[in-house]
Amino acid sequence: MSVVVGLALGGCTGGDSVERARAQVTAKEKAVASAQAEFDAASAEFCGASSDYIDALDRYGDVLNDTAPTVGDVQVAGADLADPRDDAFDGAEAAVDAQQALVTAQQELVEAQAALAAAEAGPSGTPSVVPTAAPTSTPLAPASSVDRVKQAEADFEDAQASVTEQTPLVEASEQFNSAVVALEMAWLRLFADAGCLTDDQQVQAVAAVSAYTFALQQDLATAGYYAGTVDGVSGPLTVQAIEDLQEANGLPVTGTVDKATATALQAELVALGGAAAQESLASTAAVQQTLKLVGFWDGPVDGVWSDELTAALQAFQTELGVEPTGAVDAATIAAFERAIAELTAPDAPASPSPSPSSPPAG
Structure with a gap:
């Protein structure tokens, strides 16, 4: 029992x-x-x-x-x-x-x-x-993305610390410009890498920005202004190279690429020979292709920066609430990413299209 x-x-x-x-x-x-x-x-x-x-x-x-x-x-x-x-x-x-x-x-x-x-x-x-x-x-x-943000934050703090009440505004702007662009681009990359965009959005947004920056770095390197790594990531060396190009050509030193800066770079590359000049078309073509993706450019993607391209860029900047400078700056690059992310969202409305007042494509 x-x-x-x-x-x-x-x-x-x-x-x-x-x-x-x-x-x-x-x-x-x-x-x-x-x-x-x-x-x-x-x-x-x-x-x-x-x-x-x-x-x-x-x-x-x-x-x-x-x-x-x-x-x-x-x-x-x-x-x-x-x-x-x-x-x-x-x-x-x-x-x-x-x-x-x-x-x-x-x-x-x-x-x-x-x-x-x-x-x-x-x-x-x-x-x-x-x-x-x-x-x-x-x-x-x-x-690498986290480290880039930390370094950009440190560089920005150093730039802030170097400015006093006696610093002229123009000088302060020049000191901060490289640091601000590098900091924003670092956070944009971290924003994408952290999964804040869907896979498709991330690929297209990062590719659009990287394609432009990569081509620009290559052009600047060919012209002798850029000695950093051609990696499609905008940072202090990229902005400094643009500023050096502008200073050498008697242009306003802004660290951003507008029509005058692109024309000056194109002229220098033409002087170096046909191959370099042909390669220089890539950076402007990247701008044209990005504007085409968001519906603001129906002209040729030929790498030629025209008055019509400047006007189309300004129309895009106005539509997205960015200062319509006609130049590719950090704010515009961020707007490119946001517009492409919205364009590729599964339930997104139709992509932005030019308003009736938008200029004809060239």
């Missing part, structure tokens, strides 16, 4: 352990779902905060290009970046923490599934179901 009771009790104990293991798996599945929801929310918060910071950098760049009476305007604009920058960094930290919490929850679920399999198999059996392999943690964004 005691043997029968013992066997019965043993059977109940085994059944209880299986039920406990199943309950544990259910609890861990719920924990994973909750952690996933928190990670999705944190990621969305980071994307929103970083987008706001990029917009703030756009506005800051506008101040640098305006004719302000004192350098104080520039300093105030710089101070206005503090809150959106802090929000962006706080959002990034929260997203990283949420991602790690998700990985931990997934690991605990795998362990619970293994315990259930062992309980169902019994002391001498083998599990009927092999648990999923333990998840590995993938960084929210590549380390």
Whole structure:
């Protein structure tokens, strides 16, 4: 009799352990779902905060290009970046923490599934179901993108620290211009790398910006102004090369490419020979192709910067709320990315088209 009771009790104990293991798996599945929801929310918060910071950098760049009476305007604009920058960094930290919490929850679920399999198999059996392999943690964004942002932030702080109340506005603008462009482009790349765009949007947006910058860097290198890596990433060396080109040709030193700057670069490349001149068409063609994608250019993609192309660029800038300078600056590059992202969104409305007052294509 005691043997029968013992066997019965043993059977109940085994059944209880299986039920406990199943309950544990259910609890861990719920924990994973909750952690996933928190990670999705944190990621969305980071994307929103970083987008706001990029917009703030756009506005800051506008101040640098305006004719302000004192350098104080520039300093105030710089101070206005503090809150959106802090929000962006706080959002990034929260997203990283949420991602790690998700990985931990997934690991605990795998362990619970293994315990259930062992309980169902019994002391001498083998599990009927092999648990999923333990998840590995993938960084929210590549380390190179994060490092580029950190370096750009440090460079920008150095530029801010170098300006005093006695610094002329023009000099302050020149000091800040390279740092602002590099900082905005670094955040734009991180924005894409962190998954704030869908895969298709990311490919097209990054490709559009990189194609223009890559071609421009190559042209500047051929002309002897750029000695950095031709990588399609705009940074201080790229902006400095543009400024050197402008200074050498007696143009306003802005660090951005307008028709006069493009013409000067083209002339220098023509002087170097046919092959260099042919390659120089690529950067202007990239502008034409991007405007064509968003519906503001139906002329040829021939690499020739015409008055009509300047007018089309200004019409695009006006439509997107960017200062209509007719030059390709950081704000316009950001607008390119946003417009292409909207264009490729699954439920996006039709792409922007020129208003009736837009100029004819050339």
